Amino acid sequence: MAVGPILRMPDPLPEPSADKRTAEADVEFAAVTRSLGLVADDLAARGEKAGGEAKDVLDAQALMAQDPTLTDDVEQRIADGATGERAVFEAFAAFQDMLVGMGGYMAERAADLGDVSQRVIASLRGVPAPGVPESDTPFVLVAPDLAPADTALLDLDKVLALITRDGGPTSHTAILARSKSIPAIVGVTGALDLADGTVVVADAATGVVTVDPGADEVAAAEKRIADRLVAAAAPLTDGALADGHAVPLLANLGSPDEAAGAVALGAEGVGLFRTEFLFLGSSTAPTVESQTASYTALLEAFPGKKVVVRALDAGADKPLSFLNDAHEENPALGLRGLRALRVKEQILRDQLTALAAAQAATTADLWVMAPMVSDAEETEYFVALGRELGLKTVGVMAEVPSLAVLADQVFRSADFVSIGTNDLTQYTLAADRMLGSVASYQDPWHPAVLRLVRALGEAGATAGKPVGICGEAAADPLLAVVLVGLGATTLSMTPAALADVRLELSKYTLEQARALAAAAVDASTASGAREAAEAVAV
Structure with a gap:
């Protein structure tokens, strides 16, 4: 939560003129090539400075600036008579449109591409690229969306919170903001109608922006901010409810x-380790040896602790040519996750072999799970392969509603199930998680999603096996309590959320958590579920 005056991002650069070029084509293209290189270098340098998740995002943007397909398109447009600026504008815009048409994660990357285009055009003009405004006093930043390059290097002493018109809960803006502990409310209708200087209360916990708050509202917000600071500074403890019921808090x-x-923020282990960083941006799969080294480095950081590793989750939003290069009309419903790995089983075998080697070389408690699993047959396949290759604890992710419907069958072979609430919400409500037009459906508070979580929790309890949460829902403090009430045994989240969730869990007993959950699942809408839980919590 944050309280402060609004400051808006400056408008983007004006669209380049469509007039034909007067300079020679090779001169124009040489200037564009130079600017593309400068922008790529700048983005890479920003990534090195920011580190962490931001580095991965900015490195990806730097690669966009050097993409040969885009470069060829720009060169052709210049040859056809366009200026360098206009060629960059049109080529990048065309590629953006293609990504938007693909939906999902790829649609979100369109905003990143637009930022690269603006930076290249600014370089060609010899002017600064549009960026975060400067201010002598702290402010709440309002923007249509925020480029990763800007989000990664925000001045945390000045930027109190972010409010954007565009984006979704898994957009780079939201992800990077969470990693930096900046309150961010994305996909806010009417955000750009707010005038500079207008005081707001930005409540990222509820997604509500209060404009021109009264004195009592400001005082209540400031008290919550102070309470959060106290909680964040308190000695680290393991996650538990008020009655001592343990709820291990893990990190994504x-x-x-x-x-x-x-570890410094109190993570008791890892609930989701994404292995895609080893594969993305490469034309071939990494070797068993290189994977083993990376997995060993991770496990050594958590001696004796639980570490849940997700097998390669590629396809759809994270395409890899060496895994699946077929065009798919709707890749989110296509050959992704475990489906793609079964087609190229050697890639999966190599990864599981490397994980087993890292398991043998360390004292961490390694758990391995498959992404995008639909039913018991797929579960049996993955568990059997994991056992064959020497893994001790093998489970699956619940991201597809069918897995929850068949939960009793799944637990006959799986050692555990981890619920990925981002995709589970998307697939349950048929709502692309990056489309603002269906944002009201992209809410894990929706009773349909909560009932699926309950089904998984009940099946896990019957089987005597754990059910974790590793989607963004676990980072919502009150929803975390509800998820425990529905049967979740562990919660995994971005490390920056650990203190908030730890504090919230400590306020409720297991009986109270179940009461909140019962109220939420009986609601008919996502907002109604939150309100019902809040009413019981009072």
Whole structure:
């Protein structure tokens, strides 16, 4: 939560003129090539400075600036008579439109591409690229969306919170803001109608922006901010409810480099380690040896602790040519996750072999799970393969509603199930999680999603096996309590959320958590579920 005056992002650069070029084509293209290189270098340097998740995002943007397909398109447009600026504008816009048409994660990357285009055009004009405004006093930043390059290097002493018109809960703006502990409310209708200087209360916990708050509202917000600071500074303890019921709090990580920071914030282990960083941006799969080294580095950071690693989750939003290069009309419903790995089983075998080697070389408690699993047959396949290759604890992710419907069958072979609430929400409500037009459906508070979580929790309890949460829902403090009431045994989240969730859990007994959950699942809408839980919590 944050309280402060609004300051808006400056408008983007004006669209380049469509007039034909007067300079020679090779001169124009040479200037564009130079600017593309400068922008790529700048983005890479910003990534090195920011580190962590931001580095991965900015490195990806730097690659966009050097993409040969885009460069060829720009060169052709210049040859056809366009100026360098206009060629960059049109080529990048065309590629953006293609990504938007693909939906999902790829649609979100369109905003990143637009930022690269603006930076290249600014370089060609010899002017600064549009960026975060400067201010002598702290402010709440309002923007249509925020480029990763800007989000990664925000001045935390000045930027109190972010409010954007565009974006979704898994947009780079939201992800990077969470990693930096900046309150961010994305996809806010009417955000750009707010005038500079207008005081707001930005409540990222509820997604509500209060304009021109009264004195009582400001005082209540400031008290919550102070309480959060006290909680964050308190000695680290394991996650538990008020009655002592243990709820281990784990971290979602994207590379071994993030492990130390998570431990410092009180992570009791890892609930989701994404292995894609080893595969993305490469034309071939990494070797068993290189994977083993990375996994060993991760496990060594958590001696004796639980570490849940997700097998390669590629396809759809994270395409890899060496895994699946077929065009799919709707890739989110296509050959992704475990489906793609079964087609190229050697890639999966190599990864599981490397994980087993890292398990043998360390004292961490390694758990391995498959992404995008639909039913018991797929579960049996993955568990059997994991056992064959020497893994001790093998489970699956629940991201597809069918897995929850068949939960009793799934638990006959799976050692555990981890619920990925981002995709589970998307697939349950048929709502692309990056489309603002269906934002009201992209809410894990929706009773349909909560009932699926309950089904998984009940099946896990019957089987005597754990059910974790590793989606963004676990980072919502009150929803975390509800999820425990529905049967979740562990919660995994971005490390920056650990203190908030730890504090919230400590306020409720297991009986109270179940009461909140019962109220939420009986509601008919996502907002109604939150309100019902809040009413019981009072």
